[in-house]
Amino acid sequence: MIKLVRLDYRLVHGQILAAWVNHLSAQRIILVDDAAANDEMKSAALKLAKPAGIRLNFFTVEKAITKMPKILELNENIMMVFGTTKALVDVCKATGAINEIQYGATFNKDGSKQIDQSVFLDESEQSDTRELLAMGVKLYSQQTPSFPKEPITSV
Structure with missing residues (x-):
């Protein structure tokens, strides 16, 4: 279940990890950002910030659109974080799920x-x-x- 969809250019940082993950009892964070998903160095750095026990996925906009039906069926508390308003518009238009x-x-x-x-x-x-x-x-x-x-x- 998607518990929160957030726009935040920082993607994963202290506020998300310290406040929102605990508040939502999030089990998975899905980052939707073409730049981060296509940059191994950036992805690796963001993975270092992830707390143990939390799943972290990096999706391009295209992959988020394709995976949305499966995301909606997951039996987990999910937080989706988008890096740009453009990504939000594209996913909302294509899926109608947010x-x-x-x-x-x-x-x-x-x-x-x-x-x-x-x-x-x-x-x-x-x-x-x-x-x-x-x-x-x-x-x-x-x-x-x-x-x-x-x-x-x-x-």
């Missing part, structure tokens, strides 16, 4: 609009976010379980 997304953190680039303390969206990411909202996907920002959910209803 109806709620937590925006955790995006990179603060020149020209980005700040949505909350850790979410900054450039024009392309704003467009992707509007597309997700138009699909009826519920969006909210939340850093850790102790923070309140802040709905994202427009950009």
Whole structure:
């Protein structure tokens, strides 16, 4: 069962491992990010951060789309972490399987609009976010379980 779908450019880091994995009793983390899935060095580094007993998968967007039916049938608590808004849009469009997304953190680039303390969206990411909202996907920002959910209803 997918317990959480999160947008976070950092993929696996302390907040996810210390707060979210425990809060969700997650047994598997699926990272959906073409760059990480296709980079052995990056994948190896991210695997080092993984706690014992937690399964970690690296999927390209294409593989996530293909594997979604199996993911939905797994009898595990699953956390999916996407590296980009584009990946989220592509998977949501192709599968229709994701109806709620937590925006955790995006990179603060020149020209980005700040949505909350850790979410900054450039024009392309704003467009992707509007597309997700138009699909009826519920969006909210939340850093850790102790923070309140802040709905994202427009950009």
